[in-house]
Structure formats: C-alpha cells, structure tokens
Amino acid sequence: MTKIVNVTIDGQTVQAEEGQTILEVAQAANIHIPTLCYHRDLTPTGNCRICVVEVEKQRFLQASCVFPVMEGMVVHTDSERVIKSRRKTLELMLANHPQDCLVCDSSGSCDLQDLAYEYQVSVPAWGAKGARYEADSDPNPFVRVDFNKCILCRRCVLACNEIQCRDVWGVAYRGFDEQIVAGADVVMLDARCESCGQCAAYCPTGALSDKMSHGLGRAHQVTKVTTTCSYCGVGCQFDLNVKDGRIIGVTSNPDAPVNGMALCVKGRYGYDYVHHPDRLARPQVRQYLLDGRPKVKGDQWVEVDWETALEIAAVKLREIRDVHGPDTIGVLTSAKCTNEENYLMQKFARQVIGTNNVDHCARL
Amino acid sequence: MTNSMADIAGQAAAMLVIGSNTTEQHPVFGTMIRRAVRTRGVKVVVADPRKIDLVEFAVLHLQHQPGTDVPLINGLMNIILEKGWEDQAFIAERTEGFVEFKAVVEQYTPERVAEITGVPVEQLYQAAEILATNKPMAVMWAMGITQHIVGVNNVMDLANLQMLLGNMGVPGGGVNPLRGQNNVQGACDMGGLPNVYPGYQAVTGEEARQKFEAAWGAPMSAKVGLTVTEMIPGAADDKVKALYILGENPVMSDPHAAHTRHCLEACEFVLLQDLFPTETLAYADVILPGVSFAEKSGTFTNTERRVQMVHQAIEPLGEARQDWRITAELAQQILKEGDRQVTGGAYAGWQYDHPAQIMAEIAALTPSYSGVSHERLDRGAQLQWPVKGADHPGTPILHVGQFARGKGKFMPIEHVPPAELPDEEYPMLLNTGRVLYHWHGGEMTRRARGLMEIYGQALVEVNPDDADRMGLNGHQRVRVTSRRGSIEAEALVTDRVPPGTVFANFHFPEASANELTIAALDPVAKIPEYKICAVKVEPV
Ligand code: SF4
Ligand code: SF4
Numbered sequence: 001m002t003k004i005v006n007v008t009i010d011g012q013t014v015q016a017e018e019g020q021t022i023l024e025v026a027q028a029a030n031i032h033i034p035t036l037c038y039h040r041d042l043t044p045t046g047n048c049r050i051c052v053v054e055v056e057k058q059r060f061l062q063a064s065c066v067f068p069v070m071e072g073m074v075v076h077t078d079s080e081r082v083i084k085s086r087r088k089t090l091e092l093m094l095a096n097h098p099q100d101c102l103v104c105d106s107s108g109s110c111d112l113q114d115l116a117y118e119y120q121v122s123v124p125a126w127g128a129k130g131a132r133y134e135a136d137s138d139p140n141p142f143v144r145v146d147f148n149k150c151i152l153c154r155r156c157v158l159a160c161n162e163i164q165c166r167d168v169w170g171v172a173y174r175g176f177d178e179q180i181v182a183g184a185d186v187v188m189l190d191a192r193c194e195s196c197g198q199c200a201a202y203c204p205t206g207a208l209s210d211k212m213s214h215g216l217g218r219a220h221q222v223t224k225v226t227t228t229c230s231y232c233g234v235g236c237q238f239d240l241n242v243k244d245g246r247i248i249g250v251t252s253n254p255d256a257p258v259n260g261m262a263l264c265v266k267g268r269y270g271y272d273y274v275h276h277p278d279r280l281a282r283p284q285v286r287q288y289l290l291d292g293r294p295k296v297k298g299d300q301w302v303e304v305d306w307e308t309a310l311e312i313a314a315v316k317l318r319e320i321r322d323v324h325g326p327d328t329i330g331v332l333t334s335a336k337c338t339n340e341e342n343y344l345m346q347k348f349a350r351q352v353i354g355t356n357n358v359d360h361c362a363r364l
Numbered sequence: 365m366t367n368s369m370a371d372i373a374g375q376a377a378a379m380l381v382i383g384s385n386t387t388e389q390h391p392v393f394g395t396m397i398r399r400a401v402r403t404r405g406v407k408v409v410v411a412d413p414r415k416i417d418l419v420e421f422a423v424l425h426l427q428h429q430p431g432t433d434v435p436l437i438n439g440l441m442n443i444i445l446e447k448g449w450e451d452q453a454f455i456a457e458r459t460e461g462f463v464e465f466k467a468v469v470e471q472y473t474p475e476r477v478a479e480i481t482g483v484p485v486e487q488l489y490q491a492a493e494i495l496a497t498n499k500p501m502a503v504m505w506a507m508g509i510t511q512h513i514v515g516v517n518n519v520m521d522l523a524n525l526q527m528l529l530g531n532m533g534v535p536g537g538g539v540n541p542l543r544g545q546n547n548v549q550g551a552c553d554m555g556g557l558p559n560v561y562p563g564y565q566a567v568t569g570e571e572a573r574q575k576f577e578a579a580w581g582a583p584m585s586a587k588v589g590l591t592v593t594e595m596i597p598g599a600a601d602d603k604v605k606a607l608y609i610l611g612e613n614p615v616m617s618d619p620h621a622a623h624t625r626h627c628l629e630a631c632e633f634v635l636l637q638d639l640f641p642t643e644t645l646a647y648a649d650v651i652l653p654g655v656s657f658a659e660k661s662g663t664f665t666n667t668e669r670r671v672q673m674v675h676q677a678i679e680p681l682g683e684a685r686q687d688w689r690i691t692a693e694l695a696q697q698i699l700k701e702g703d704r705q706v707t708g709g710a711y712a713g714w715q716y717d718h719p720a721q722i723m724a725e726i727a728a729l730t731p732s733y734s735g736v737s738h739e740r741l742d743r744g745a746q747l748q749w750p751v752k753g754a755d756h757p758g759t760p761i762l763h764v765g766q767f768a769r770g771k772g773k774f775m776p777i778e779h780v781p782p783a784e785l786p787d788e789e790y791p792m793l794l795n796t797g798r799v800l801y802h803w804h805g806g807e808m809t810r811r812a813r814g815l816m817e818i819y820g821q822a823l824v825e826v827n828p829d830d831a832d833r834m835g836l837n838g839h840q841r842v843r844v845t846s847r848r849g850s851i852e853a854e855a856l857v858t859d860r861v862p863p864g865t866v867f868a869n870f871h872f873p874e875a876s877a878n879e880l881t882i883a884a885l886d887p888v889a890k891i892p893e894y895k896i897c898a899v900k901v902e903p904v
Contacts, residue, residue, distance in 0.1 A: 141814035165398035165421075194800065195818065196391070212814060225677035228664045230657035231803055233543035234369070234392045235666025240658055240677040247658055247678065257746055258369060258666065264391030266803060266815070273656070273811040274681075278640050280653035281682025289649060295632065298646070306685070306693075313650045314697035316633045320606045322703045326585065330595035330604045333556040334611030335545035337687055338662025338674055340722035342547070342554035343562060344691045345610055349589075351580040351712070352695045354704055356558050356567050356589030357604070360551045361804075362543075363593060363891040364617045 005071040010078060022064035022075055023051055033077050034086065034118065036111055036204055037153035038065040041261060042162055048153050049089045050115065053077045061085055087119050095127025097205075098148045105144075106206035108219035112151060113205075133179075140188045142195045142211055142269040150180055150207035156199035163202075163262055168193045180207075195265040201252045202261070212269060213249035217241070226253055229267040230336065234258060236267050247271050283309030289316075317353070326354035333360045366538035366762040367502065368668045368748065369393050373400045375536030378498035382411040382433065382522070383508020383895075387418050388800040390506070390542045390667070394418065407494050411436060412508060413795060414825075414867060415860045424491055427862060428481040430795055430896050431782035433509060437521040438777065439477030440492045441469045441528055449496035451530025458772055459527050465774035480779065496529055500537035507544065507797070511894040513783050515886040520775045527772045533763040543667040545804075546657075550665035553733070553749065554726065558589030563730035579729055581709025591890040593883065596624055599631035606633040610687060611654065615643040616805030616870055619881040619892040620848045637690055640807050643873050653684040660686040662719040663741065669748045669759070671733070673741045692716055782896040783884035786864070790846060790898035792830070793865045796877040797895075806871035822875035823856040825867040826901065831857040834903055844868060846899045849879035855903075866901055 003018040009031050016025040021044065026033050037048035046063030053064045056074040061082060064075075076082065094116060101107045116122070131148050138145040157169040157180065168191045172181040183191025200208040224239040237256035241249040250268050252261040286299040289312050304312075321329055331353070333345035342360070349358035372379070373396035387394030394417075400406040401421045410419050411426040411433075419425045428436045444450055445466065455462050474485045495501050503526055509518045523539050531537035543549045555562040565572035568586055577584050590598055596614055598604035600623075607628075618624045628634060628647035636648035639656055661676045680686060685693075692714045699706055699714075706712050711725050720738040727734050735751035735758070747758040762768070786793050801819035802809040809815045824842055826834075836842065842855045844866060853868070853875035861867050868877035882897040 141817040162399070162402075164395055165402055189818070194391075195814075196395075223677075225675050226673075227657065227675045227677060228546070228666075228672045230546050230808075232390055232546060233548060233667035234390050235546070235664060235668075235670055235672055236392050237672060242677050245678050257672075258668075258670065259392045262392050262395060265801060265818075266809065266812075267392075269814050270803075270809055270812045271658070272813055273639075273808040274658050274678075276640070276811040278811060279681055279684070280639060280641065280651060281684065283653060283683070284651045286649050295649070297629065301651075306683070309650055309652060310690075310693055310697050313635050313652070314694060314700075316649070317606055317608065317635070317694075318698050318702040320633060321698075324605050326704075327587070327589070328603065328605040330590060330598065330607045332592060332595070332607065332609040332612050332614075333551055333554075334687075335548035335551045335556075336611045336657075337547065337551070338660065338719065339547065339550040339554050339665060339671070339726065340662040340719040341610070341688045341691065342551045342556045343722060343726050344688055344695075346555040346557075346562070347580065348608075348691055348695050350561070350567075350576065350584055351582050351706065352698050352704070354582070354585055356585050356587060357595060358556060358589060359558050359592040359595065360548070360556045361545065361592065361612055361617055362548050362552055362557075363591065363889065364894075 005069055005073075007069045007073045007075065009075045016069050018070070019068050022053055022055070022062070022067050022069055025069050026064065026077060031077060033064050034115055035065060036115065036151070037155060039155055039202055042155060042158040042202070045154060045158070048151070050086055052082060052085050054079045054082050083119070087121050090115055090119055090121040091124050093151045094121060094123045097123070097151065098131065099123050104149070104206045105209050105214055105218060110206060111204035138182070138188050140193060140195060140211070142197055142265065143188060143200050144209045144211035144214055145188075146207055147179060149205045151205055152178060152180065153204060155202040155204060156180060156208055159198045159202035164194065164196050164198045166192060166194055169199060195269065196263060197265070197268040198262060210249050210269070212272065213241070216248040217243040222248065224251065229263070231266045231270065236263055238263055238267060240271070247274055285309055285312050321353055327357060329353050329355055329357060331358040333358060335360050335362060365540040365542070365668045366532065367535065367540055368760045369396060371535040371761065372502045372504070372538070372540065373397060376400070376406055376500055376502040377536065378407040378409070378494055378501040380409050380411065380495055380501065380503045381418060382503070382505050384504050384506035384542055385412070385414070385416045385418070385508070385797065386504065386542065387416070389544065389798060391800065393542065397421070407498055409491050409494055413862060413865060423494060424487065426483050426487060426491055428483050430793055430865065431512060432481040432779070433512070433518045434514060434521050434777050435472055435477050435480040435779045436483065437525055438469050438472035438779070439474055439481070439488050440495065441525055442472045442477070443474060443489055443492035444496045444528060445469060447492070447496070449492070450528045454530030455528065458767065459774055460771045461774040465524060465776045468776035468778060499529070500531050500534045501529060502531070502537050502540060504540045504542055506542045508895060510541070510889070511891055512896065513884050513886050513893045514780050515891045516888045517777045517780070521777045523772070524774055524777070527774060532767070532772065533761065533765060535761060538761070547664040549667060549669060550663065553665055553730070558591055562726060563732045576729070579709055579711045581706045581712030582704065593618070593885055593890045593892060596627045597883075600627040604631065606635070607631055608635045609644065610637045610691070611639070613642040613644045613805040613807055616807070616873060616876055616878065619878055619883040619894060621876060621878045622849050623883065637687060640811065642805070642807050652690050653682065654687040654690060655680045655684045659684070660688070660719070662688070663723065663736070663738070665749070671736050671741065671747050671749065671751075673738065688716065688719055688722060783893050784882050784897045786898045790900050792899050792901050794844065794846065794877070794880055794897050794899040795861070795865055795867045795895055796881060797867065797869060798871065799869055802869065802871035804871070810871065822851070822853040822869060822872040824853045825858050825861045826855045827861050827863045827865065828857050828859060829863045830866075830901070831855065834901065836903055841904045842901050843904045844880060844899050844901050846880040846882070846897055848882065851875040851877070851879050852904055866899065
C-alpha cells in the first residue's frame with residue numbers, strides 16, 4: 001500500500017502518494033509550476049532549475065520535478081525568492097543564447113521563449129557574445145543542429161536514450177565549453193542515428209529542429225491536422241503541418257494512442273512524396289482507345305478529362321464482363337488505401353463485375 | 365495480432381521475435397521492444413537467419429538456416445515437453461489434437477533439429493528454457509515466417525507453441541503477426557480477398573451470399589476468386605482479360621518480375637489508379653490519378669486491429685480525385701448499361717458524399733465493425749475490432765477465455781524444405797526484404813529527398829567471408845543471377861548475413877530483388893517464397 005501524505009502547496013492542502021514529486025502533485029492540483037528540462041515522458045533530472053520551489057524548513061530552493069513530497073510539507077511555488085531565482089536562471093540562459101527569434105523556426109513553439117515572456121526577461125546587456133558554433137552543423141538530412149540555441153537541458157540525450165534507445169547524444173567537455181555531442185563528437189549518422197527525429201521533437205528550443213521545415217513556416221502560421229501514418233502497420237498518429245495548401249512538416253502529437261511522441265524516419269520525414277512533381281495530375285488514356293481502334297501496345301498517352309477517361313474505362317470493363325464473363329476481370333485493391341476505399345473496391349468486384357477476383361498485396 | 369503492442373511491451377516477460385526485422389520494418393514497435401528490454405529486463409529471443417539490429421537487445425540469437433522454421437519450433441517444443449514445461453491445464457481445458465501433435469513433435473529431437481537448422485543443441489535448450497519459464501511470453505513474426513511455401517505451416521506451428529505454453533488470451537502473450545502495410549489489416553477486414561466478404565464472411569457460405577445479394581441488389585458469385593499471384597499469371601494464359609489496379613505496383617512487388625511484365629503485357633486492358641507513373645504504368649491503358657493519405661479522409665486499421673482516423677489535410681493536387689470517389693464514379697458509369705442489373709438492395713447504390721457514409725455501410729454489413737463510425741472515432745474512442753455495437757468498447761485482446769472456434773486445435777506439422785535451394789550452378793541463397801529508409805517498391809520513398817540522401821541505391825548484403833572468397837573489397841559492384849533474372853548493385857559487406865546468403869531489397873527498379881525471386885507459392889495462402897531462392901554472385 002502506498003502511503004498517503006498531506007501537503008500544502010500555495011496554501012492549498014492536497015493529498016498525495018508518498019514518493020510523488022512536488023511537480024506531479026502540483027500538476028494534479030492544477031497549480032502551475034514552469035518547467036524546461038522536465039518532460040512527462042522522460043526521467044526528470046532537475047538540472048535546468050526553472051521548476052524550483054520554496055519548501056519550508058529547507059535551506060535551498062528545490063527542483064520540484066525531482067523533490068519528493070513528505071507528510072506535512074509546505075511548498076511555495078510563487079514566492080518572491082522563487083521568482084527571483086527563475087529570473088536569474090533565465091537571464092543566464094539567455095545571456096548565452098542568440099537573439100534571433102525573428103528568424104528562428106521554433107519561435108512560437110519554444111519553451112525558452114515562452115518562459116522569457118512569462119517572466120519578462122530579456123537578454124542581459126552583458127550577454128550574447130555572438131555565435132559560438134556553426135549553425136546547421138550536422139549533415140543529417142532531417143535534423144537541423146544549431147548548438148548556439150542549446151540550453152543544455154539534456155532532453156535530447158534522454159529522448160534518444162529512453163525513447164529511441166539508440167544513445168546517440170551525450171554531454172562532453174567541461175564548464176563553459178560543455179556541449180551536447182553525437183557519439184564521440186562525430187556527425188549524427190556516424191553515431192548510429194536512425195533519423196527518427198525524437199531528439200528534435202523533445203528539444204524545447206531551436207537547437208534541434210526539423211531541417212525539412214526550415215524557413216517554411218512557424219507554429220502560428222500552420223494548421224495542424226491529426227492523421228495516421230501511411231507507411232507501416234504500427235499505425236502511428238501525428239500532426240501534418242499545413243501552410244498554404246502544402247505540407248511543410250510533421251509534428252508529434254503527444255496524445256497519439258499507439259506511439260505518443262515517437263515516430264520513425266519515414267513517418268516523420270518521409271512525407272515529401274506527396275508534393276513530388278511526378279504526381280499524376282490528369283487522367284490519361286492510350287491514343288488507340290480514343291480512336292476506337294484495336295489495342296496498340298505502348299501507344300501514345302493522351303491527357304483527357306475525367307468524363308472521357310471514366311467513360312472509356314467503363315465501356316471497356318463492361319464489354320469484357322459481358323462478352324468474356326465476370327471472372328475474366330481481376331481487381332487489385334490496395335493496402336495503402338483506406339478501409340472505405342477497400343470496401344468499395346471489393347463491392348465493385350462483387351456487385352458491379354460479379355466476380356470474387358479481388359485481392360491486394362497482403363501476400364507480397 | 366491477438367494482443368496489443370502496448371500490452372506486449374508492458375507485460376510480456378519474454379518474447380520470441382522470429383522472421384521480423386522489427387526495428388526496421390515496424391520501427392516504433394521496435395523501439396517499444398527495446399524500451400521493454402531496458403526498463404523491465406524482458407528476455408528477447410531473436411530467431412532470424414540474419415543478424416538484425418534487434419539482436420543487440422536480445423539475450424539469445426538463434427541463427428537458423430533459412431527455411432527451417434518448422435524444425436526449429438518443433439525442436440523447441442520437443443524440449444519443452446521433455447522438461448515438462450507445457451501448460452497442462454490449458455492444454456486439457458482449451459485445446460484438442462494434442463496426442464497427434466505430440467507424436468510428431470517427439471520426432472524432432474534436439475540433435476536432429478540442430479542438424480537441420482544449424483542451431484547448436486545448447487542454444488536450443490537455452491531458448492526453450494527462456495521462452496517456457498518466463499511468463500507470459502509473446503511471439504511476434506512478420507514476412508520472414510509467411511513468405512515461404514510453408515508459410516501457413518510456420519504460422520500454425522507458432523500457434524502450437526503458444527497453446528502448448530498457455531500463452532493465449534493473456535496480456536503480454538499471444539500470437540502476433542506484425543502486418544506490413546499501413547492498412548493491410550483493413551484491406552483484409554474489408555474483404556479485399558478472393559474468398560471472403562467484409563468481416564471474413566466466406567463467399568462460399570450460403571447465408572453470407574444471400575445477405576450480400578440482398579444488400580447489394582445483385583446475384584453474387586459463389587466461387588472463390590483468384591489471388592493476386594494467380595490473377596497476374598492468368599493474364600498470360602488468357603484467363604484474365606482486364607485488371608483494375610488501385611495503388612499497387614506489381615512490376616516491383618511481385619516475384620519473378622520478368623514474368624510479371626510478360627503477363628501484364630498480355631493483358632487486354634489494364635486500368636491503373638495511382639499517384640505516380642510507376643513501373644507498372646508502361647503496361648496500362650488508362651490511368652486515373654488518385655490521391656495520397658493527406659488528401660482524403662477515412663480509416664486505417666493497424667496491426668493490432670485498431671481502427672484509426674485519417675483526416676484530410678490538403679485538397680487533392682492537380683485534377684487528382686479521392687480514390688473512393690473514382691471507384692464510385694466508375695461503378696455508376698458501368699452500371700448505366702449492360703447485362704448486369706442492380707435492383708433494390710439497401711446498399712446497392714454508389715452515391716457517397718463522404719467516407720463516413722461508406723463506414724456506416726461497412727458497419728451495417730460487417731459484424732466485427734458494427735460499432736465503428738467516424739463520429740465515434742472523432743470523439744476519441746479507442747476501437748480494436750471486433751467492435752460488436754455502438755456501445756461495445758472493442759477487443760484489445762482476442763481469445764480471452766475461449767478461442768473463436770471453441771477449442772484451439774493443435775496441428776501436427778512436418779518439415780518441408782524450400783522450393784529452390786542452392787546447388788552447384790547457383791551456390792548461394794538469396795533472402796529478400798526491405799530496409800528502414802524505404803518502403804516496398806519504393807514508389808513513395810524514392811520520391812522523398814532525405815530518405816534518398818541516406819539510402820540512395822540498392823545494396824546487396826554480402827558476408828565478409830563470401831566477399832573475401834569473391835575478391836570484393838567492400839565497394840565493388842556485384843552481379844546476382846538466379847534462374848529468372850539478374851541484377852547488378854553495390855555490395856554491402858556485413859556480417860548481418862550469414863556466409864552463403866546474400867540479402868537484397870526491392871526498392872529500386874534498376875536492381876530489384878524481384879527480378880530474381882521465385883514464384884513458388886504456399887499451397888494454401890498462395891504467398892510466394894520471397895525469402896529463399898538460389899543465386900550466383902560475382903563481382904563486376
Ligand atoms: S534522430 Fe533519433 S536516433 Fe538520431 S539522435 Fe535524434 S533521437 Fe537519436
Ligand atoms: S511512423 Fe514509422 S513506425 Fe510509425 S506507422 Fe509510420 S512507418 Fe510505422
């Protein structure tokens with residue numbers, strides 16, 4: 001049996017299970033504590049110091065994401081001391097962060113920016129010495145790396161380690177030079193990266209972002225449409241990010257029932273086929289069909305309107321059905337299409353043609 | 365899958381992953397398995413001729429000879445019986461046919477099995493112990509099990525194993541085929557098969573036929589139709605005169621591509637509905653441009669029978685039309701005239717304004733989908749079929765308490781060797797499949813820039829010993845030839861493949877493994893033996 005304890009947070013007394021963190025208890029009671037390195041999917045590390053709170057009888061402020069509640073504990077999440085500390089922490093982070101929100105892809109979906117706004121902290125006059133790292137420093141085609149924007153929260157390290165279990169990212173060097181590195185400070189793919197993009201999805205700033213979406217639109221400019229992946233049978237869900245009738249990116253949807261935030265390289269980054277110039281734009285028929293001549297193999301293609309194409313196809317199929325019999329027609333439906341479409345295809349075979357010659361690639 | 369990915373990852377104590385390259389083919393489930401290993405110490409046994417990535421997370425890798433799955437599984441069951449690890453209560457209460465089954469399994473002694481499979485006797489004992497004594501144990505497989513002339517036997521033998529251990533109908537257990545395509549499960553559920561109506565109602569069954577005749581207002585054929593692997597060859601011997609192909613590319617995905625091309629060429633009329641000018645387009649007579657998943661709404665059913673919404677995000681591009689619209693328009697056009705009359709029938713018509721209406725029709729005619737609707741899914745309902753009514757919560761785990769057919773039947777299965785094994789002229793074995801960065805015939809992924817940047821050409825995996833023997837230096841091209849064709853591609857020298865085997869994919873038309881594969885079929889499922897044929901390999 002877990003022991004139930006009484007805790008007072010900002011004057012409100014709540015019951016909690018012993019061993020829960022202050023943050024968990026506060027969240028359950030709808031009390032807002034800002035966080036940055038914390039993410040509900042990842043092991044809390046308490047290293048960013050944004051979620052600090054004042055715990056009575058404790059000398060130092062405590063990181064609420066790791067500090068467990070105890071019987072009779074009294075917590076202040078919003079005291080002057082707490083606010084001052086959070087401001088200072090933010091100021092230190094911003095001092096070391098480029099001031100280029102104007103051109104940053106993550107503007108509008110950046111936790112650091114949101115916190116700076118919430119606490120009204122700007123880059124201090126003494127900070128921001130200019131770029132320390134090359135922007136877009138990794139050749140990975142999908143993950144854009146800009147460590148100038150890194151706040152060393154280590155969420156990427158945990159995402160790759162705990163969600164993807166691939167252990168690409170680590171922390172290297174000391175003090176001011178401390179830095180996130182792939183493998184032994186090599187490029188991501190050489191550190192066995194699978195390009196799943198989990199690290200970019202969990203990065204709270206623009207340090208790791210989606211390269212394919214770079215410069216194409218920011219959070220407030222896109223419409224997000226939740227849908228299901230078109231590749232494999234796992235059935236991951238995600239949000240297509242749409243701007244001006246184009247898909248400009250895929251973002252994780254934390255409520256996805258099967259996969260949560262996780263996706264693979266194809267689901268997250270394999271969407272550009274949709275807008276590929278090879279897409280067939282108009283119906284086409286072979287010239288011989290338009291001329292009403294017998295079949296000429298490899299005859300020229302002619303673009304036609306839908307009415308013409310459907311009429312020609314219908315006449316041909318009807319004729320073959322009526323002359324040679326329904327069982328001389330085969331219908332191949334598609335495991336890439338929807339249930340509704342598959343239903344119609346077999347209804348087509350069975351009702352319109354009158355054959356059970358309907359199959360798809362399940363065997364292939 | 366009888367179970368859900370979440371209950372397997374969360375509750376299985378051990379897993380047997382056989383013939384599934386999970387981390388590349390079902391990547392997110394692959395990471396769920398890796399996480400289960402890291403966080404819960406789940407014991408994973410991988411049985412695969414190739415050293416797939418998941419081996420890194422396995423306690424044991426059984427590297428059996430391709431085409432020896434049945435002897436391997438029989439061998440494990442032989443040891444389980446020898447040690448008394450079987451679940452006697454489960455066998456007594458919920459199964460039948462045990463005696464006949466046992467008689468066959470007893471002939472697969474560890475020594476004999478080691479000889480057939482190449483797996484050492486000690487490993488067989490270790491595997492049997494891990495799989496039998498950690499409960500529940502889940503079995504996962506994919507095309508490595510099914511794409512054989514003995515595909516059905518392989519599947520039945522894995523079901524035998526799970527019944528023997530009583531791992532059916534429990535969270536963290538079950539028999540779990542990982543379905544490949546995003547909606548291959550749904551295409552089957554919807555009756556996109558020659559022998560069944562939606563919901564697996566047999567076309568030969570009198571009752572089902574009458575039901576659909578009444579619903580669709582026309583007489584239905586009671587004869588089982590042709591499978592894809594019969595339909596396309598049927599075009600060459602004039603049995604099939606027309607093909608209506610939706611979103612498939614047989615030239616890339618069917619075995620023995622040269623023959624596939626020959627058959628399509630012979631076909632009188634080919635109607636193709638697709639996104640791209642695929643390799644099959646050369647053989648088409650009419651092309652109708654369909655749309656991608658981003659341009660339409662509907663549902664997909666995933667590998668664990670979960671029905672999920674697809675929401676339209678953008679308008680159809682160019683003049684392309686949503687595929688359900690095209691099929692409906694074509695149907696109406698054909699029914700305008702001709703010999704086949706459709707009369708009456710509550711669902712005889714083809715007037716649909718939205719896929720939600722089609723789902724309502726599906727629900728009315730398909731017992732396992734009767735409680736599925738777009739409206740319910742959009743409200744957030746989590747539905748895994750069977751969903752037996754509007755209030756039914758769905759069925760995350762099948763066969764709880766009872767099998768669908770009553771008692772589970774043990775099937776005695778004997779080993780049958782592959783159709784074509786290496787010989788003097790074609791001394792190596794070809795195994796085929798896909799890689800993480802591409803999908804099937806590559807129609808989509810070859811048109812995704814970043815994926816091509818990482819994996820831009822066909823690679824043939826060759827074992828370092830074989831590479832040495834052939835004088836390959838790692839970056840040389842090889843020619844792989846079978847009795848049916850030949851391809852040239854760059855060699856990837858890697859110990860992922862065992863000596864004597866090469867592995868090729870079918871993502872690239874210039875070097876597709878299906879130029880080489882054999883169209884030998886499983887007698888029941890009509891699945892081709894993609895995983896094994898004989899080839900010779902030479903540097904070029
Ligand atoms: S993309 Fe995926 S595998 Fe690569 S570093 Fe990021 S989390 Fe790790
Ligand atoms: S994101 Fe990857 S794992 Fe998920 S459904 Fe798509 S292809 Fe499968």
